[in-house]
Amino acid sequence: MDGIEADYLIIGAGAAGMAFTDELISHSDASVVMVDRRHAPGGHWNDAYPFVRLHTPSRTYGVNSRPLGNDTVDQHGPNAGYYERATAAEICDYYQRVMDEQFLPSGQVRFLNMSDYTGEGTDGHRVVSRLAGDETRVNVRRKVVDATYLETAVPATHTPAFTVDPAARLVSPNRLVNLDEAPTGYTILGSGKTAMDTCNWLLDQGVSPGKIRWVRPRDQWILDRGSLQPLEQVASVMEWLSLGLEAAAGASNVDDLFRRLEACGHLHRLDPDVEPTMFRGPILSQAERESLRQVEDVVRLGRVRYIGADRIELEQGTIPTDPRHVHIDCTAAALRDAPARPIFEPGRVTLQPVMAGFLPFSAALLGYIEATRDDDADKNRLSPPNPFPNAAADYMSNIFIMTSAQAEWAKEPDIIEWVEGARMYVSAGARNHMADPRMQAAVQRLATNTEPAMVNLHRMMSEGQPAAAGGPA
Numbered sequence: 001m002d003g004i005e006a007d008y009l010i011i012g013a014g015a016a017g018m019a020f021t022d023e024l025i026s027h028s029d030a031s032v033v034m035v036d037r038r039h040a041p042g043g044h045w046n047d048a049y050p051f052v053r054l055h056t057p058s059r060t061y062g063v064n065s066r067p068l069g070n071d072t073v074d075q076h077g078p079n080a081g082y083y084e085r086a087t088a089a090e091i092c093d094y095y096q097r098v099m100d101e102q103f104l105p106s107g108q109v110r111f112l113n114m115s116d117y118t119g120e121g122t123d124g125h126r127v128v129s130r131l132a133g134d135e136t137r138v139n140v141r142r143k144v145v146d147a148t149y150l151e152t153a154v155p156a157t158h159t160p161a162f163t164v165d166p167a168a169r170l171v172s173p174n175r176l177v178n179l180d181e182a183p184t185g186y187t188i189l190g191s192g193k194t195a196m197d198t199c200n201w202l203l204d205q206g207v208s209p210g211k212i213r214w215v216r217p218r219d220q221w222i223l224d225r226g227s228l229q230p231l232e233q234v235a236s237v238m239e240w241l242s243l244g245l246e247a248a249a250g251a252s253n254v255d256d257l258f259r260r261l262e263a264c265g266h267l268h269r270l271d272p273d274v275e276p277t278m279f280r281g282p283i284l285s286q287a288e289r290e291s292l293r294q295v296e297d298v299v300r301l302g303r304v305r306y307i308g309a310d311r312i313e314l315e316q317g318t319i320p321t322d323p324r325h326v327h328i329d330c331t332a333a334a335l336r337d338a339p340a341r342p343i344f345e346p347g348r349v350t351l352q353p354v355m356a357g358f359l360p361f362s363a364a365l366l367g368y369i370e371a372t373r374d375d376d377a378d379k380n381r382l383s384p385p386n387p388f389p390n391a392a393a394d395y396m397s398n399i400f401i402m403t404s405a406q407a408e409w410a411k412e413p414d415i416i417e418w419v420e421g422a423r424m425y426v427s428a429g430a431r432n433h434m435a436d437p438r439m440q441a442a443v444q445r446l447a448t449n450t451e452p453a454m455v456n457l458h459r460m461m462s463e464g465q466p467a468a469a470g471g472p473a
């Protein structure tokens, strides 16, 4: 068994592990061993369906030290008028270049790919090569960084929670591009962003809405892409945030909050007659939402239990199908619903979002904080974990935790300077747009509403939340 030493052992070279490492080595001379069971950095993007893109602008994704894309504003398609969003292929290439052109040449990082982290033994942390079978012992001088805590489940690699008769056709979205014959119809399974992407892709390919059926156990609240644009459109973010806090300040209860958030355009739903109970942070343009509304055959009978040659059994009923019908599995949970735990502990860092919905930005901030501070309590004060939402009401704690964290950052000049200068910070450079009347109105709204919103959100959260089922899409 070989032995190596490093200051940090990073388990997982996905978006979180890469963004953390980038900032850590940019601000310290720490040595790092990164381990991933996949062949390349980038995590789940290596198994993504071919038509996926980021749902946030490329500007807000990746690692801090290297641009992703060119900050081009798209001129055509459903993203017209908004900043470009990378494809999975671009993202994988990007992370490979970060590894090959930055991390490895720095001399600070060693990457053990195709290797499983199997835990800590008496003589160090164990890493086993998936191909050679060799075990490497890693002696960690400072910390183990768990960048797998939220490990992402994607359709290509997860196991569905329902059974399928061999005579029925179930495919992941990845396999749609390999179909060689038009089926009798398509049934999309799942309520999440993958289901939305798949539905829109089929429609874009010319499949008629009447041939698509959508099993949607829960309806979701949706964010508008136009509200989350960086750079020259940053006023959109400030306006969106300020309208959300204005709604939170005035709401009498949780139901009233969601009425207000919808009325001001902060959140959207697909079906005006169905109250969403789910929020996983999907971002769609208005054109994409309108496209999805063309699919009228929406099945709301709970989750699928069984797909047979002639029927689909759901929690609350049965619907017909046939062997030439294609069922598309979009039920993977994406990020795991992991309970919040302290991010910084003796000998350990557990990467989690701090700014809701922006995991790479959060991981980069955590890397900077780890590199520049010694006391774990101080680091945790600046980094309250902000669990990935599931039920609609989780949105309240997302906003509350994020706003509390920003108040703590504001007390530390170097953190504010880092955040304002961070490539991936969606509101970076907002203060340079103060001539914009939208920005002025947003700043005024934030000044009036932030404190009352925090008091009111805290009250509503402590009064309990309405029932809204959790679980995968």
Ligand SMILES: Cc1cc2nc3c(=O)[nH]c(=O)nc-3n(C[C@H](O)[C@H](O)[C@H](O)COP(=O)(O)OP(=O)(O)OC[C@H]3O[C@@H](n4cnc5c(N)ncnc54)[C@H](O)[C@@H]3O)c2cc1C
Residues within 6 Å of the ligand: 011, 012, 013, 014, 015, 016, 017, 035, 036, 037, 038, 042, 043, 044, 045, 052, 053, 054, 055, 056, 057, 060, 061, 115, 116, 117, 118, 147, 148, 150, 151, 152, 153, 154, 334, 335, 357, 358, 359, 360
């Ligand atoms: C389809 C999709 C689109 C998304 N789009 C956006 C977006 O536009 N903007 C945004 O901000 N967020 C987006 N997200 C959310 C989030 O940013 C991404 O999911 C992010 O890539 C997650 O990165 P991660 O590092 O936490 O997880 P992963 O990508 O799952 O990486 C974890 C890595 O750990 C490795 N690993 C796990 N256990 C072990 C072990 N024991 N030994 C060795 N290796 C191990 C795995 O192989 C994996 O490579 C999206 C998520 C999905 C699913």
